[in-house]
Amino acid sequence: MDNLRILIADDHELIRRGVRNLLAAREGWNVIAEASNGLEAAEKIEQLQPDIAIVDFSMPLLDGSAVASRSVQCSPKTSVIVLTMHDSERIAYQVLQSGAKGFVLKSDADHNLIEAVSAVSRSEHFFTKTATNLLMRGILSKNGTEKASAKTEPSLSAREEQVLCLLAEGTTSKEAAARLGISVRTVESHRIRINRKLGLDSIADLVRYAIRHGYAS
Incomplete structure (x- = not known):
């Protein structure tokens, strides 16, 4: 998709500016709105129906995963990418469960955000290597306390x-x-x-x- 309508949500203006400048290098990628808290982000997503919403996880009023969950209901064509500075297995799993299409650590954003936007614009999921490792560790830890199922599984080719x-x-x-x-x-x-x-x-x-x-x- 060459022309993208993008919303940026972060409670720090400096972060929003940095993301905006990063996206500005791509022709046809237009930042149509910004939000400084999760509730404002959710309302603008519902109102404007952007193609992509890049939202911080740790925002006032609603966190990024809650914004993603609401977006699935009120603007299903909007692909949400969640940014976070937290290296957390719990957050990685929470973001995945929320319906977000992408998850990028802020420390990886300079290298991965453009790739993430490109991927989700093609209806793909994008999780950075760091985020994927966090997610897998969290699932392994959770599954370690569960008994293996005795049910016969369908065969895959x-x-x-x-x-x-x-x-x-x-x-x-x-x-x-x-x-x-x-x-x-x-x-x-x-x-x-x-x-x-x-x-x-x-x-x-x-x-x-x-x-x-x-x-x-």
């Missing part, structure tokens, strides 16, 4: 297992397609079949399943 492994590692559909030598559409078709076979509803469920069953570590 070899190709579906390859796609499952790559997506669980945080690889985008485009990257997975390149590594496997297939089209992005084929990767998405495999993902849909995997979710249907395994009864999964979200990328969070997919990652959890992959770790529990040894497809990811």
